[in-house]
Amino acid sequence: MPNLKQNIRNFCIIAHIDHGKSTLADRLLELTGSVALRDMTAQLLDKMDLERERGITIKAHAVKLDYKAPDGKMYALNLIDTPGHVDFNYEVSRSLAACEGAVLVVDASQGIEAQTLANTYLALDHNLEIIPVINKTDLPAAEPDRVAAEIEDIIGLDCSNAPRVSAKTGLNVERVLERIVADVPAPTGDESAPLKALVFDSVYDSYKGVIVYIRLVEGKLKAGDTMCMMATGAKFTVVEVGYMRATHMEPAEELTAGEVGYVTASIKTVKEARVGDTVTTAANPAAEALPGYRKVNPMVFCGVYPADGADYGNLRDALEKLQLNDASLSFEPETSGALGFGFRCGFLGLLHLEIIQERLEREYDLDLVMTVPSVIYKIHLTDGSVVEIDNPTHYPDPASIAFSEEPFTSSHIYSPPDYVGAIMELCQERRGVFKDITYIASDRVDIHYELPLNEIIYDFFDSLKSRTKGYASLDYELIDYRRSSLVKLDVLLNGDVIDALSFIIHSEKAYGRARKIAERLKDNIPRQMFEIPIQVAIGGKVIARETVKAMRKDVLAKCYGGDITRKKKLLEKQKEGKKRMRQFGSVEVPQEAFMAVLKLDDV
């Protein structure tokens, strides 16, 4: 077999959201003839509807492109597509570990933004050769010179050879391919050494089982080999290996060091083929795994309940199916007095949560009630032990609590200078600790705050966007746990606690939140035959209250011939309305009331 390693280039495309990464990928596919033009649906690699709608990539994909360079030689270009959102940093880093180079796409009108930097730093951490590309030069607002200067100043990359392209129109995109061949180093690796292959992605397929995307660092792999997952110890017999093309899978006799491809081995779930794990062979196992494997931990939790209890089984099935392809989604059963049977789900972040919620509602046609998102708190008890709480209902007896800790993040907000005041105000409101503010460009500042995770997990991003007319962007990571004055708020209706509405909150915020909840409930609970006291309490102490007056009059004074069908319809509507009511003790609470409280937006 000829040594084609010299002709291999493994690269990815990194960029801030919407700078044109996927469009550029599409053009590369087109140019290398990987996809017939007429088969192109824009942004082919974003297969899921949801991805396309939101214009983001959720799952990484890899495609092998055959490129005939100007020098006449054939090159195998392995394009590894990566998620751009901060929630999925780990997946991005594993994809980067599979590459030697990274094409950095920067929007010629927006310039450098939060993830531009975040991903660039990640790429540099992985010692990738970075090829800057300035995109969207077709836009009237494009300022390629300015952006090139920005890149040189802030990142320190030489942009004299940086292709200035329009991925949309295709202008200059061939230059990108030329630069990849010229500047990205070819992979190295010894074919005869024990197999070490990095898992950088996996996809569940109903026919083949899990398809594992791998980058072989050393050794080789073929059908019939017994492969071994080094972190989990699981062993599988290889059914097939090959290359991923844009539109189909191309089986091959074997994969060798330096190459990127896939392996199938009748693996049942993606949990058995974890991103970041190392594949080796049972016959000739590697001594050490590749570095960087990390068990991904959820950061944000919420309760997910079916609106109709009868849907519980469907919800469970749906979560199981989603988990097939999403190893970072965690869930376990939980019950609530108010909402019945449901699940406590863990997500990488808010975007992850929203995506899962939308997929459940749309793909599986489920009507859901989601409870307030929460984080993991560390509660130190008086007896010296520490409990980790992600569910308010497990909050220990306040008498037994010595002190509590909450997770803190290091957050960077990038924005034009005009909005610094509004942003700092927002961060102060969210109990942020100011760290630093630096100008990273003449019209861009980096505001660095340490913010409690629970303050930013819900609507912080939306508030940020609305206060800055959409210009600000956010990047955050968990840094540590800090002592915090936490309390648990309970909501009582007609004297009964509704556990689904309980949550843990910083004591500073408790009163304000309690009042808001009481008001929201009052506005959303319809009057019933008796007066309903609404109380919000900490421990036994009521700190906010409202009352829903008793209904006194609900009558149709006239009911003659023409009114009868109308009355019947009203009755039908009332019945429908009842279905959306949850009986809690003697109080009927409509779904809307829950949503209004649980989806509190404090803007």
Place this chain on the structure above:
Amino acid sequence: MEPVKSPIGIYIHIPFCRSKCPYCDFYSLTADENAFDAYTAALITSIKHWAQKLNRPFDTLYFGGGTPSLIGAERLARLVDASFSAFGVQKLDGGSKPPPYNIADGFSVGRGLAPAAAVPEITIECNPRDTGAKDSRFNFQTLRAAGVNRISLGLQSAVEAERKSLGRRGTADDVTRAVRHAKEAGITNISLDLMLGIPAQTLTSLRRSIDYCANAGVTHVSAYMLKIEAGTPFAARRGSLKLPEEDEICEFYLKACEELEKVGFSQYEISNFANPGFESRHNRKYWNCEEYLGIGPAAHSFIDGRRFFYERNLEGFLAGREPAADGEGGSFEEYAMLRLRLNEGLTQSETLGRFGYGIPEAMRERAKQYAEQNRLVSDGKGIRLTSKGFLLSNRIIADLLD
């Protein structure tokens, strides 16, 4: 032998008014004499058409609107005559007193048994100004001769200021005169309409209206809680109307029930009160889920298990457009929903007779909490709401029927 066909009720809509009251959402227009003639002719055609189609007698005939009296006694008489002859019903003369209404009759009639020979009840809704003004030439005799034996007058309130705020023409004195004329002509079964919860009303002013009714020599009172209907001028003006508070309205209603009872008007339905025997036989058909035919734009019908209606469009009716289907009727739910409007309520025996099964156990269960609250009575006879229960009847009935 052919089974005796049970008689239906007939409702005839007269969609004309001199002016539109700001709270009303019934279908009506202002119009002139020519329109009246054209409309009367169209009605007669329709009456003949239906008589032939249905081949059934009627035992109640009700003219509602709009303002039926606006087209004049002569036209009304013609319509009554046409109905009698088309449907082949005998114009029995019950003398100067209408026959007492026997509630059990409804039951035997419903079972296809030969009805007791009952004089058909024929009601005309009249405007007090048109029929009771000093210079009114409305001829009640003409009506009586045609067979009309009941009229309904829109008093609304005996208090002048309240009438004005409701946009009503005419005075309480007009009502008094109209009643007198009708009685002189031999029509003694007379109903007055009252409204509760109208702008600026108080318990004292309500008392005055009830006293008026007590002394007016009438046999029946309908007392309606004002409902602000979407699309009416009142709806637009809602903020500036001095409407009583909800609690007050409840008080007015319960007070009205009590006071009307004291002066001889027994409550028999949510909004209807009568001297014993003088309940409205026609309206009873609605609440007993019995059959009726509605003729005229916006008129509804319930025949042979099917509901249908003429659209709210005069031109359409004049052009002979067929009514539109409106689903099926006569289910247990519908029956219960309507019966529970009556003080008599849902009875075990009649339900059994009609459906072959009695009041469901589940309904009795759900009724328990309301019985405890004195909003209804549930016993061997059946389930019936109290006046207190009527106030929350939408809620309670929906719950009972769940």
